[in-house]
Amino acid sequence: MAISHVLGATLSLKQFLRRQQILLLCRRILQAIWQAPNVCDHKYLKNWAREEFKRNKSATEEDTIQMTITQGNIQLKEF
Structure with missing residues (x-):
């Protein structure tokens, strides 16, 4: 099954890898949240x-996307 068929649009390899990187960051953040000791948090x-x-x-510029991912990883480490 092609990537374009699954996502409903044609993605370049770079876009696909960026999407995977963002999904991994999201998963890691959610996992860290559930490890927080206070349930209210x-x-x-x-x-x-x-x-x-x-x-x-809605970010589309490569530099902006990369900077946002980097900031997310930094915030995850501070968690």
């Missing part, structure tokens, strides 16, 4: 992460 942090991803989803 889970909902707050989950909403924060969701809003950050929504806010940045």
Whole structure:
């Protein structure tokens, strides 16, 4: 099954790899949230992460996307 068939659009290899990188970051952030000791923080942090991803989803410039991913990884380490 081709990548374009699964996603409904044709993606370049670079776009596909970038998408995978973003999905991995999202998964790692969610896993870190659920490891937070305070259950009350889970909902707050989950909403924060969701809003950050929504806010940045329209980015199209390569430099902006890479900078956003780097910032997300830094924030994950600070977690």
